Amino acid sequence: MQRGKGMKFVGDSRIKASGKMPNVPKDYSEYPGKTEAFWPNFLLKEWMIGSIFLIGYLIVTVAHPSPLEREADPTDTMYIPVPDWYFLSMYQLLKYQFASGPFNIIGALVMPGIAIGALMLVPFMDTSKERRPFKRPLPTAFMLLAFAALFYLTWESVENHDWEAAKTQGAIREEVEFDMESEGYEIYSGASCITCHGDSFEGGLGLPLVNTGLTVEEIADIAVNGSENGKMAAGLWDGTDEELQVLSEFIESLNKE
Missing domain, CATH: 1.20.5 (Single alpha-helices involved in coiled-coils or other helix-helix interfaces)
Known part of the structure; x- marks a missing residue:
């Protein structure tokens, strides 16, 4: 028996005592x-x-x-969820005709499955001991193709998505008390404003109407002529002037704490 520093090495009768063992560390x-x-x-x-x-x-x-968004609302059909940046490539892939609708299974499972399976098989298809990339064309080509696909799809997703609208949809909104039996709210819901701005003025296709800082005159002007930033088109109001005045005063009252 030989003793090392804090360890014991026991001899094995199956190994010859004579001769040096090159694989035994010092x-x-x-x-x-x-x-x-x-x-x-x-x-x-x-x-x-x-x-x-x-x-x-x-x-x-x-x-x-973390940039948290407002509490999830299962009744809000206007909200469009967007994945984090590392899944934007898959998000973009599902927008193409060949990977969406009835072909959704192709974009969600088949194409990613083929890509991941191909990358997993690369070590078995390429058994070369060469380490230089240009000497290993198969794995290098696979990796470059995967990188190019991820980069392109992510770039397209970022460029084609309305991030300003997404930020507005997910923003934590202030709640305001209002009377659903009031004349102003009845005009608001009857004029289809509720479709874009939500039943609690939280916004959706349109902007939120809580604490806008607009005056009664400015609200009435936007309702008739639309907004300068193009968020609301002109010509949507089809009620009377009296109803417009009541509606504008009601929305203006939402600015107060």
């Missing part, structure tokens, strides 16, 4: 000054580094909190 005692105890030296250093990263992560979290 004892740590042969490297003075180059080793240290696992406890507490090494483990303490690991904990210190981990603590630094944890504290830094917490500071970033507090300084830049």
Whole structure:
């Protein structure tokens, strides 16, 4: 029996005692000054580094909190959910005709499954020991193709999506008390304003109407002539002037706390 530093090596009768065993590592005692105890030296250093990263992560979290949206409303059919950036490529893929509608299964399962399966099979199809990319055309081509597809689909999704509308839809909105039996709300719901601006003025296809800061005259003008930013088209109001006045005063009252 041979004794090492903190370890015991027991001889095996099936192995010849004579002859050197090249695969047996040297004892740590042969490297003075180059080793240290696992406890507490090494483990303490690991904990210190981990603590630094944890504290830094917490500071970033507090300084830049997650951009939360309003509480989910299952009755809001106007809300269009958008995935996080790393799933935008799949989101864009499902917009194409060959991967949407009746072919949704192709875009959701078949095409991603083929892509992932091909990447998993690359190590088995390419057994070369060469490490240079240009000497390994098959895996290099697969990786470049996957990167190009992800980059293009993500770019298209970002460019073609109305992020301003998505931000408005998901914004945490202020709630306001109002009388659903009032004449102003009856005109609001009867004039189809509720379709775009929501039954609680939370917005949808149209902008929220709570705390807009607009005056009665400005609200009436937008209802008839539309808004300058194009968020509301002109010619949608088809009621009387008296009804428009009542409606404008009702919406203006929503600005008050």
